[in-house]
Amino acid sequence: MASNLIGDPHQGGRVCPYQMAFMLDNWVRRWLQNPTKLVGDYIQPGDTAVDVGCGPGFFTIDMAKLVGASGQVIAVDLQADMLGRVRKKAHRHGVADRIVYHQCRANGIGLECQANFILAFYMVHETPDPQFFFTEIQSMLAPGGKLLVVEPKLHVSRSSFRAMVAKAVDAGLKRVGSPSDKGGRAVLLAGD
Ligand SMILES: C[S@@+](CC[C@H](N)C(=O)[O-])C[C@H]1O[C@@H](n2cnc3c(N)ncnc32)[C@H](O)[C@@H]1O
Numbered sequence: 001m002a003s004n005l006i007g008d009p010h011q012g013g014r015v016c017p018y019q020m021a022f023m024l025d026n027w028v029r030r031w032l033q034n035p036t037k038l039v040g041d042y043i044q045p046g047d048t049a050v051d052v053g054c055g056p057g058f059f060t061i062d063m064a065k066l067v068g069a070s071g072q073v074i075a076v077d078l079q080a081d082m083l084g085r086v087r088k089k090a091h092r093h094g095v096a097d098r099i100v101y102h103q104c105r106a107n108g109i110g111l112e113c114q115a116n117f118i119l120a121f122y123m124v125h126e127t128p129d130p131q132f133f134f135t136e137i138q139s140m141l142a143p144g145g146k147l148l149v150v151e152p153k154l155h156v157s158r159s160s161f162r163a164m165v166a167k168a169v170d171a172g173l174k175r176v177g178s179p180s181d182k183g184g185r186a187v188l189l190a191g192d
Contacts, residue, residue: 014126015106018081021056025085033183035062039119042146042188046070047116050140052109053077053123057086063119064095076102076109107132114142120149122184125156130164134171141191147173150184161185 016024035058043049045068051060054075064073075086083101090096102111107128118137127133137147149168151161165187169175177188 015078016055016122016126018056018079018085021082021085025056025058025089029058035059036066038150038182039063039117039148040066042117042148043067043071044116048072048074048113048142050074050076050111050113050115050118052118052120052137053126054086055082055123057082057089059119059121060086060099061089061093061095064090064093064098067098069098071098073099074102074111074113074115075099076104076111078104078106109133109136109140111136111140113140114145115140116142116145118145118147120147122150122152124149124164125151125160131167131171134168134173138172138191143192145191146176147189147191148179148182148186149189150182150186152184156185158185161187165189 039059043063043066047067049063049067051063051073054060054077057075060073060075067073075083077083080103083103087101090099104110118140124130124133168189173189173191175187176190179186179188
């Protein structure tokens, strides 16, 4: 249903199409942005972690290795083709049994969970209503759970990012860090 969202009226054509997946998942990016180094500090064995806007799973697989056999990763995307790529990759890496897949809609994640960690990497600027997005995320976090948002400097100006963080705070999230080594404009937020 959601494989050709370029030009979708609900998105204004802003969604990175699955045809560009190779740009998001390759050895050059892995060399520049090692996923385990970027998110490893936030994930413990046994955790429930969510990769929202997971794309082709560049982070999802490393997250599945970090949560271990007793943990779970929920891979969320609105494009079925992106989730299909994650599924194939998970089988190749032997972590398929730790990942569940959730195809959401552009205007709502629609997922109930108690996540210890949620990653939103290079995706919030693609959502049609960031305020609603953050409200949903807040409801998905377990007590003490964290959300890491990273946005690309090329597409998101400093002032736009500041406005985005303000929406997250309005939605009830607390700013607990501003990491400078995550490959973009980044903020760490906590739920209640
Ligand atoms: C630029 S890609 C980044 C993918 C991945 N996070 C990464 O860093 O490799 C953005 C992804 O977010 C997804 N996306 C965009 N809007 C979304 C929404 N409202 N809910 C869930 N996923 C969304 C797109 O389908 C796309 O796969």
